[in-house]
Amino acid sequence: MQLTRYGEFPKDLPLIVDEDMLLYPFMIAPLFISDEDNLKAVELAMESKDKLIFIAPLKSEEEETLDFYDVGIIGTIMRRVPLPEGRVKILFQGLSRGSILQMESTNPRIARVAPILSSSYDPIRIEAILAVLKEKLRLLYNIAQNFPQDLLKSINDTSDPNRAADLISSAIRLKKDQAYKIFKEENPEERLLSLIEITMEEIRAQQIQNEIKNKVNSQMEKVNKEYFLKEQLKQIQKELGGDSNKDSEIEEYRQKLESLKHAMPKDAYKEIQKQINKLSRMHQDSADANLLQNYLEIVLDIPFGKIAKKDLEIDAVQKQLDKDHYALEKPKERILEYFAVRKLLEIRQKEDSKIDSTEAKGTILCFYGPPGVGKTSLANSIATALKRKLVRIALGGLEDVSELRGHRRTYIGAMPGRIVQGLIDAKEINPVIVLDEIDKIRNSFRGDPSSVLLEILDPEQNKEFRDYYTNFNLDLSQVIFVATANDISAIPAPLRDRMEFININSYTPSQKEQIAKKYLIPQELKKHGLQSNEISFTQAAIKMLIEKYTREAGVRNLRRKIAEILRKVSKQILQNIEQENSKKIQITPKTLPNYLDKIVFEFENASKNAEVGLVNGLAWTSVGGDVLKIEALKIKGKGGLHLTGNLGDVMKESAKIAYSYVKSLIDSGVLKIDSKLIPQTQKEKEEKIKPKQSEIYNRFDIHLHVPEGATPKDGPSAGIAIASALASLLTNKKAKGDVAMTGELTLRGKVLPIGGLQEKLIAAYKSGMQEVLIPKKNFERDLDEIPQEVKDGLKIHPVSEFKEVLQIILEK
Structure with a gap:
């Protein structure tokens, strides 16, 4: 359509500023007008004979001032339809590109407009450029989903390069500054070359998008497939009677493992993770699944990273030892020396990180002496003073290596060794472990337990103690090991070499009297629900009890005899309460036989006769x-x-x-x-x-x-x-x-x-x-x-x- 029928140009035309897009000469588009200035421009155009109007696009909001471009489309209003709330809908037909020469009026907006005329060009060159552009457009058409299907046909049907440029510009996505640059260009060759460059960029963008979409779709298909297969597996297991809680249990194992990851060794993390993955692939009803589940529940209960952080105080250890034990001065002194060295090394290590405390940590104290003299209770006092848990491992008669090192999981009924089980029971990684009666371990066809104890008690080896059941290394260097024995000559020589022996000697009669008065009688009164104002022991009765009724190095039997007396006293007090008799009971040498059986053990006194x-x-x-x-x-x-x-x-x-x-x-x-x-x-x-x-x-x-x-x-x-x-x-x-x-x-x-x-x-x-x-x-x-x-x-x-x-x- 030619502008010549509309008179001479440049011409003053009403101006509409459109916010969204550029319009092109071939377009017939509906526009909704609500802005007051634009409504005035529409009214002016409708009043004119030819109903011409100029539409310019608004510049981007990123500009400092909201303004419109100096180019746009010259066109005519084909129809005007009023809408509610004062709005107007117009049907606009584009005629030609135009540029604003100057603004004649701002209210209403009227601009002097001239059409943009095409410069001369080489038809052959233009044809070659169009061929390249069409090839790129076909490639874009093949990979882009929103490319108009009839665009290529329209381009092939036109011989005008400017019209081809306008068609392509309207079809592909252009930024406003790109569209403006191509729109105002007078040289059609430059317009087409710019479109080739933009088309190639669009092709690359579409290829990347398609690649990303393919990856996303592939991943989604994989996830959907896994979800579908898992749902099928759940239904199959449900039909077969499987446990529907298996997935939640496995997820719980994984979460617990991740929470312990920072505290456990790498080989432990890998081994447990491996077994969790293995369990997830097993059927719930298989025998191996039950064994694996037991394994995971046990190893995840090992207290990785849980350390008793009570500061070591020598005075606290000494007070606890004095509180719990009478006499035993030399053993107490040696125990305090042991912890004084540990404390000093901790202080020195903070000052100098090169100092190695392995030797002090690796010193194993072994209390030896007769039964009942307080060997195990000394270890209990140490644990109490350090605010650590006490784990007692009785080694009497132990002859199976697996009791200490654990059973391999290939055996039915496999369990971890006593060391690992002790850590689980203590719920901390550095308890006090008492190896009780270490002199009574025995060798058999099941192995030599003393060889395992060598590894446990050796500071060079117990950093990486391996339990056969767990199948990973544990660090036992922070554990305080205390051994007890009656006869150190029965301990194997290599094992003796790992320990430092502290002799706990027999008590003298006077020491036993003091122990009975200060410790045994008050403790047993409390155990039997008695009060000190209800019963008392005379000094002579305690002495007779020691000399005539017990024969031992320690005080264990003495405690039993006191308990035997108090049981009878408890019965007697109940009878007195019923008879309203509140008389205090006194144990004397004369009344002692009423509460105890005849004398069974006594030393054969020295004979005066030669x-x-x-x-x-x-x-x-x-x-x-x-x-x-x-x-x-x-x-x-x-x-x-x-x-x-x-x-x-x-x-x-x-x-x-x-x-x-x-x-x-x-x-x-x-x-x-x-x-x-x-x-x-x-x-x-x-x-x-x-x-x-x-x-x-x-x-x-x-x-x-x-x-x-x-x-x-x-x-x-x-x-x-x-x-x-x-x-x-x-x-x-x-x-x-x-x-x-x-x-x-x-x-x-x-x-x-x-x-x-x-x-x-x-x-x-x-x-x-x-x-x-x-x-x-x-x-x-x-x-x-x-x-x-x-x-x-x-x-x-x-x-x-x-x-x-x-x-x-x-x-x-």
């Missing part, structure tokens, strides 16, 4: 010291030695050594034998010949017996006692009944040092002995460890040779 062939020996047992009566008897024979009393091999050899040495003393004349003691042969009687001294042991058999034949006895420390009994028997001289002795004897008569001196001397003291013979070396090095009341109650003789023993033991 006897031939009867000597008091001192022995150490796992329940404390004891006094052994060694008896010797001679009967006619040929010099044989008969041993009875359930003696061990070492003690039998000790008896043979003693017999041989006594013979040598007789042969050398040190021991004088009365010739009347030696039976004469018929020939010696006829010829009136005195028999030789040595005939005393050639014409008699010696029977040596250590009473309580059912009790096993072994060890070399009875050597001088056996020799003294034999010397007394063969010389027919009485041995003092209030003298006890201990010491190993050599073939040359030397007295060697022994162990367990404190328990032996306490046993002698309890038995009422007046004098005790001990090896000189023990006297020099061990006497300071003996309680003062024992040293005050006994006359202790150090001896280095057996001849010194004979001078003391035999009566003149």
Whole structure:
């Protein structure tokens, strides 16, 4: 359509500012007018003969001022329809591109407008450019979903490059500044080249969009497929009776694992994650699924990262030890030294990170001594002072390695070892673990438990302790291990090398009295619901209870006897309440037999009468010291030695050594034998010949017996006692009944040092002995460890040779 029919241009035309888009000459478009200035422009156009109007697009709102472009479309209003609220709808037909030369009026808006005329161009060049543009448009058409289907046909039907440019500009997405630049361009070649560049950018954008859509669709298909398959699997499991809560349980395992990830070792995280994934692929009713579920519930209960953070205070440890235990000064001192080193290393480590505290952390304390002296309760006091949980692992009779290291999960009924189970029970990774009765572990075909304990107690190895059940390493370096034992000689040598031993000795009678008054009686009163104003124990009753009713190194049986008394007292008090009798009950030596059975255990008190062939020996047992009566008897024979009393091999050899040495003393004349003691042969009687001294042991058999034949006895420390009994028997001289002795004897008569001196001397003291013979070396090095009341109650003789023993033991 030509503008020539509308008169001469430039021409003054009403101006409409459109907010949304550029219009092109070929367009017939409906426009909704509501702006007041635009409504005035419409009215002016409708009043004119040709109804011409100019529409210019509004510039972007990002501009500093809201203004319109200086180009637009010249067109005519084909129809005007009024709308409610003063709005107007017009049907607009574009005629030509135009540009504003100047604004003639702003109210109403009237602008002087001139059409944009095309410059001259090369038809051949334009045709080539159009061919390239059409190719790009076909490619865009193939990949773009919103590309108009009839656009290519319209472009092919036109020979006007400007019309082709306008058609393409209206079809593809253009920014306002791009559309403005192409719209105002007079050179059609430049317009088409710009459109080729924009079309190529659009192709690239569409390709990227399609690639992203494909990926998104592929992922969505995968998710939908998985969801569909899972839903199918759920329905199948539901039909088969499967557990519908399996997924929620597995998700719960995953969440718990992630919450512990920061605190657990990497290999532990990988192993548990692997088993969770394995469980998710299993059917709920399979046997392996149940085993895996048990495994996950156990390992996820291990307290990774849960540490008792109570600061180590030496004063708190000391107060707790003093509160819970009477005496035991040296063990308490050593425990405080142990924790003082740990505390100092912690302080030094904060100052210098190069300091290594592994050695101090790895020190394993082992309390050894008789039963009932407070070994386990010392460990309990340590845990209480440190505000840590106490885990007690009883090793008595343990002979299966799997009890400590755990069972492999391939076995039915597999469970973690006691160490891992102890950590789970404690709910913290650094408790105090007591390895009780470590001397009673045994080897068997199931393995050697002591080898596992080597790894547990070695600070170089327990950082990576592997339990067979969990199948990953655990760090035990923060655990405080405390071992207890009765007899350290029964502990395997490599295991002994890992520990530091603290001897918990027997209690003296006076110490037991104090323990009973300060600890046992108040504790048992509380346990039995009694009050101190309802019952009391006299000092004499407590002393009688200790001396006549208990025989032990510790106070365990003493506690039982007190509990037995209080049970009867509780019954008696209930009867008194019913009879309205509130009289206080007092336990005295006279009333004590009413509450306890007859005396069962007591020390055999020292005999004031000296006897031939009867000597008091001192022995150490796992329940404390004891006094052994060694008896010797001679009967006619040929010099044989008969041993009875359930003696061990070492003690039998000790008896043979003693017999041989006594013979040598007789042969050398040190021991004088009365010739009347030696039976004469018929020939010696006829010829009136005195028999030789040595005939005393050639014409008699010696029977040596250590009473309580059912009790096993072994060890070399009875050597001088056996020799003294034999010397007394063969010389027919009485041995003092209030003298006890201990010491190993050599073939040359030397007295060697022994162990367990404190328990032996306490046993002698309890038995009422007046004098005790001990090896000189023990006297020099061990006497300071003996309680003062024992040293005050006994006359202790150090001896280095057996001849010194004979001078003391035999009566003149």
